[in-house]
Amino acid sequence: YIHVHTYVRVYTYVRVPNYSHLFQITTNTGSEYLLQTDSYSTAIKWYDAIRKTVDSSTKLPPRRSNSTEYLPRHGSLPGYGSASPNAKQRNPVHRRSINMFSSSKLKHSTSDSADKNGVKNRLKKFITRRPSMKTLKEKGLIKDRVFGCHLLTLCEREGTTVPRFVQICLDAVDKRGLDADGIYRVSGNLATIQKLRFIVDEEEDLDLDQSQWEDIHVVTGALKMFFRELPEPLFPFRFFQLFVEAVKIKESKLKVQAVKKLIQELPKPNKDTMKLLFSHLHRVLDFSRKNLMSTQGIGIVFGPTLMWPELDAGNMAVNMVYQNQIVEFILIESQEIFNLDRK
Known part of the structure; x- marks a missing residue:
């Protein structure tokens, strides 16, 4: 399965969002990948494509009850999910998860399975070519912050x-x-x-x-x-x-x-x-x-x-x-x- 997080930097005190949108994708093997864009509309398209691909797969395991966590101090992409009442008020990581799986049963049509498998394979190849978070930090592309750091x-x-x-x-x-x-x-x-x-x-x-x-x-x-x-x-x-x-x-x-x-x-x-x-x-x-x-x-x-x-x-x-x-x-x-x- 694929678990996708979206990060939108929010300043705790004045609550001003950053202009970039960063997706972190974690596979069931433990690999992590980052997708980033400065365009909000592009981020929405990426989200929809990933969600559609995952929902169309017949090999997904049952959703785990703790797979979604929301923090009330942040905004999220419109129209997806709702805040969890058990979310913690203070979290130094400032992250929120977006549920990639619908509560209804997954539907699969044999008539368009070829097209969906093609999209799935292209997405898989794209993800495997992306560098991991560890690699991005080692190359200095992602830096540790000063504000909000312990x-x-x-x-x-x-x-x-x-x-x-x-x-x-x-x-x-x-x-x-x-x-x-x-x-x-x-x-x-x-x-x-x-x-x-x-x-x-x-x-x-x-x-x-x-x-x-x-x-x-x-x-x-x-x-x-x-x-x-x-x-x-x-x-x-x-x-x-x-x-x-x-x-x-x-x-x-x-x-x-x-x-x-x-x-x-x-x-x-x-x-x-x-x-x-x-x-x-x-x-x-x-x-x-x-x-x-x-x-x-x-x-x-x-x-x-x-x-x-x-x-x-x-x-x-x-x-x-x-x-x-x-x-x-x-x-x-x-x-x-x-x-x-x-x-």
Whole structure:
């Protein structure tokens, strides 16, 4: 049998689709093939041809009950399938399957079997000539993304403990944005932010000193988008409730010790990235008279950006209060928590 997936890249935060359509075909032998086109109409024709060919075959095994999975955060080709109620809300792979098999019994007509077999054989030859996904990655035709990649995976791939994109953005803000009015609060041009994201994901050379990135709010907007699209936030899911309980502590010194202990237990990429970010935000506060940003303002911006619960079963408003309070408290006590040099 042939199982076909269609990938349409969707930006989690702004939900803007990419312009290319990519089909992944997996055979029952485990081989994988990719078919890609920039034309939506061509993608529809390919889909119809593959579906018609598979439906016309008399050698297909019964459809497996778990062969179709839909993720509610994505769009699909019109007119095919419906969302599964058991689909997961968060999936870092962002993929959805299209059911290639009709629920009704397959029909086969002997009068046109020759034509259908011909189409089937031509399609089979075409598929066998296509390179596998592994080959495409080895040749650099398919690249691993930066946005939407797990923090540990990204740092391991780059050989760092802080993502390069985060470092580049923070350096740019330190250089020319610390005194910008409403830094991190004011939104940059969305189209320009998406352009910056595309360049980063394509692993092209990024120079934030170029004139197209002169609006520092575009840089901060892309940085916030990077953190929002992490499959697991900078504050890992398993630590969410622990930080909430720590920030509830009344006595100030005990609260600092509890939060500091939790941060020391974080994976190194999370801990190092957090230290770099909060030391930078502490410098932002040094220019609060010019940029008009306060600890409360930064907490409101970065609370839901850096941490959220794995399941949204609780009270969202209450969670947001704690998210803001945790970020604000760490920012205020950043010198003690991260052992920063005092000036």
